[in-house]
Amino acid sequence: MAGNVILVGFMGAGKSVVGRLVARRLGRCFVETDDMITAKEGRSIAELFADRGEAHFRALEEEALALLSLKRGDVIATGGGLPCREGRPETLRALGTVVWLAGDFATLYERALSAGHRPMLASRTPEEVEALYRTRLPYYRQADVTVETAGLGPDQVAARVCQALVSTAT
Numbered sequence: 358m359a360g361n362v363i364l365v366g367f368m369g370a371g372k373s374v375v376g377r378l379v380a381r382r383l384g385r386c387f388v389e390t391d392d393m394i395t396a397k398e399g400r401s402i403a404e405l406f407a408d409r410g411e412a413h414f415r416a417l418e419e420e421a422l423a424l425l426s427l428k429r430g431d432v433i434a435t436g437g438g439l440p441c442r443e444g445r446p447e448t449l450r451a452l453g454t455v456v457w458l459a460g461d462f463a464t465l466y467e468r469a470l471s472a473g474h475r476p477m478l479a480s481r482t483p484e485e486v487e488a489l490y491r492t493r494l495p496y497y498r499q500a501d502v503t504v505e506t507a508g509l510g511p512d513q514v515a516a517r518v519c520q521a522l523v524s525t526a527t
């Protein structure tokens with residue numbers, strides 16, 4: 358059993374901030390698939406999208422996913438689109454406990470817009486982003502655990518994730 362904790366959710370769900378906090382609380386290492394990609398490619402996610410397009414980025418995500426099979430006991434934050442392909446939820450669940458950081462679309466969207474440049478938002482209207490969000494929900498819903506983030510700060514969400522992990526372990 359690889360025993361990782363894998364955070365999934367839409368852009369703006371707080372996967373990076375909460376993931377870091379959860380890793381500290383559990384005394385585990387924290388890894389982000391987006392970081393694995395930028396470290397390998399030597400370019401930011403925004404640059405990769407601009408230079409090579411989304412399809413190339415998705416291929417890099419696939420490579421990062423393959424490397425995750427080497428991980429044991431880590432807390433892993435995935436990019437918002439990584440779990441959303443046929444077979445991915447199963448692949449992620451084989452790596453450990455998958456936790457969906459859920460929230461209402463308006464809050465996620467606002468947070469995603471305000472924090473950093475996100476190429477998936479750049480060329481889309483709010484309605485198009487909401488449509489993307491809806492197509493992704495069936496994938497996120499396949500997580501082992503759902504943590505609702507609405508109205509909570511990162512520390513509170515991290516605490517709920519840890520509680521949920523204890524409940525699933527016992």
Ligand code: S3P
Pocket residue numbers: 366367368369372391402435436437438439475476477
């Ligand atoms: C993406 C989300 C981003 C990043 C890339 C694509 C997506 O990660 O992987 O820009 O398709 O939703 P965050 O979810 O951390 O913003």
